[in-house]
Amino acid sequence: MDRESILKLVGNDGRFAACQVECSLSPDGIATVWGAADTWRQVVDIGHLVARQPDIVNVVNRLRARGIEIAPQDKSGAIAAARRLGVRAEADIVIIGGGICGCAIARALARYQARIILLEKNSDISEETTKANNGYIHAGHRAAPGTLKAKLNVEGNAMYDQWHEELNFPFLRCGQLNVARTEKDMRALEKNHADGIANKVPGIRLVSAQEAKELEPALEGEIVGALLVPSLAVVEPYSVCIALAENAVSNGVDLWLNCEVLAIDLDSSSRTEAVVTEKGLIKTGWVINCAGIYADEIAAMVDDQFFSLHPRRGGIAIFDKQVKPPYKRSVSVPAPAEQKDEESKGGGFSFTPDGNILAGPSALEVPDKEDKRVEAQDIDYAYSRGAAAYPGLRRQDIIAMYSGVRAADYKEDFIIAMSGKIDGFINVAGIQSPGLAAAPAIARMVEVIVKESRAGQNNPLRLRTDFNPHREKPVEFRHLSLEEQDRLIRRNPAYGRIVCRCEQISEGEILDTIRSPITPTTVDAVKRRVRAGMGRCQGGFCQPKVVEILARELGREWTEINLKGRHAYILARKSREEGL
């Protein structure tokens, strides 16, 4: 493959007739495309087309869609201000990004004698892509054999039992049953089965129509056969992330919230020297880029951007718990005329460990990395993918809708490696589905990379003797027996004050999480930890109470308590001046 043949390939494709495309190809197989297209869809399609060609290692896509301007932020002022703050800390390892990967890696490395700083630009961990997916711990039969995704997916899935045991997050290895209505569906399941066998997915097998109905008696209608995937599990993704981060912090990892990375300084031998953040400089020899959808921009900071991330939005709808999932497993039934887009990895219907039916996520290519809207098409998409398995489900039982963006690169595989150019800079990028399932294996892989790199510097990582892998299980009042509840309230009356009536969450649980290793400071941060506000009234009743508790416990004014993020204030001001 060379530059000319790439241009010919694009030029000969009727879809891109009106596009003006330029291209360059580096000796190490990185194609860079630029120019103009008419639609964002064309921009993404050209990226994918080039990435699929032999010998293309990855694609940097600088194409613009006409009429869509995403203005780059000018950070020069912020960088100058940060430099004036000077060196604020030194660390052996700086991890950029408090999503599932950053937190898993922080916890994996916390077992070593090393100063680790975990940076997160939001006011809480798990605020971006990690929180907004369907919580599947995929089994690994949907990943193409031979990809890094497939390998880490299957390995990571198997490691979840230990994580669950040590970290005490809600975890349900419910298994999955994929149902075929037609012979054509069955062919697709046979392909999934073959991929599953190739990927070494444990226990995967095709089952007869009769067995499928025995496994899931609620299944209705004509069935040809089914694919049973016992190892699929479900979690609340933010719960996993928070548990990892809390355990990492308990073991000495320093978490800097509200701290965006602005630049990365290199020394004269192209080695990472310092991370420039809005809180000042952190001197460090190792930087791990877990910046999610912004990982390409972080890589550009060390002048080694060899991939582009294109945000793929996934919208999710959550249903009222009163509608109980009719199945023991996650069941998928293809819609009569299901249109599968080969690149998109949208989900159908599932349920959460707490028992809410969940639809989605959708899969929609969007130009803006901050586009976390939910549109009718997101919900329609989710319905088209799985409503067939839930015939009685009414849209009016939806209590929440939200979305996240997948950090997809154009190879549609994970990028986990030490930079070829910059010593000490490790990319953990392109982590989209099944990133949550693969996270334990991703963390282990990065651990090995760091260990080898440190050994190569004659500075081997040594294990700590005092690492504690366990995180105590938080009190969940609603899941206790009446006798246990009674005893608990007598010990601590705060558990007897129910703050969130829909989910039956007590003030005691909120106080526990405020006193946990990572203090939540926003209403949504509390919600992700204890579920207050996650029920059918969506915080209508409990939000003022949560604001009150946060203000009291953090010693802040009510007006200083945000819903989420850094600027999402709830209350503008007091209605009367003091003294009136």
Next chain:
Amino acid sequence: MREVHLDLAVIGGGPAGLAAALEARRQGLEKVAVIERDIELGGILQQCVHDGFGLHRFGRRMSGGQYAQAFIDEVEAGGIMTECRTMVLRVSGDKKIYAVSSHKGMTLYHCRAIILAMGCRERTRNQIFIYGARPSGVLTAGTVQRYINMEGYLPGKKAVILGSGDIGLIMARRMILEGMEVEGVYEVMAHPGGLTRNIVQCLEDYDIPLHLSTTVSQIHGQERLEGVSVARVDQQRRPVKESERYIPCDLLVLAVGLIPETELARGAGIKINPLSNGPEVDQDFATSVPGIFAAGNLVAVFDLVDYVSATGETAAKGAARYLENPKAAHPRAYRVNTGENVSLAVPQIVYEGQAAQDLSLFLRVKQPGPKAALICACAGRELSRKKERFVAPPEMLAAKVPAGTFIGADLLLEIKGE
């Protein structure tokens, strides 16, 4: 675990529950308790600082708090056990109530009868499918009311209100009085959702425009609300893209309807009526589970507090009658059917026999219109006819079966134009 034995437990200390408890005492029930999750009795009335309550019952204009206090004083003087700060977790079909409180721990109430009066909650943006971003600054009207009236905080500077239900209208005026800006009220239906007097007193008197057949189609803003798109809607109530316009604002107040809080009722195995979305009740406001009654906005959203109190009293009389002879067999049951231009009816079940006194039937009109007649018929025979100058969906109407009438078949409620 603490255990308490009661003749009657009333769950919910709002207007329905308070009226029920008082009436139960008047009916001679001894051990009556009101279980309330908040720190005080009164329910949502406590945050209603506006007046207009009590015109029917007390013949004067009162604030919500004053109306509630009139009942609370009587309850406190009347030998009724009040269990505040107590949240019911579960009601069982055999009339056991499991509740939690910080000062008493878990309590199991063994009840001979129960009246459910948990009220309703507000619909959220998700239930009416407003799409777009998810910033802060999107609140339901009741939450805004709580922040402003109870906590003393303003949740924004410039508000757009979606929905012309009464709470939305009242909050429009409140926000103006508190020094905020209200850009307008938008209503998806072709007619207002609130009482006419509230349209006049809360919007027209303050020059706040009301836009009918218009809805909020998009929410904008990453962190805090920056604006909304509003659009006119077509016949199917879908936004017309071409009519969309952007309004900068930092607060969107949703007054888009109320839903009965039926979770405890469902947990007890009580049948829910698909039209009212509350427990199905008979003329005594008894639910499908013997000994468990329901009252107030839990049964159907009544809008008018006087009706809410009245249903509490009806339920209490029913409970007293039930306790006289819990095993007594009911006469043959008939349905109250919804006919022309009627969207719901309460109660849904009546019994064969001669009505000893006037029997009130509540109903809601589907389509608004002037000069209508409320007709209650039985087996083709008109039992009552009541003329209304104007009927509109926001206002719950009352028809009646006059005392002395024999009910021997299903009833039919209709609203006909004249």
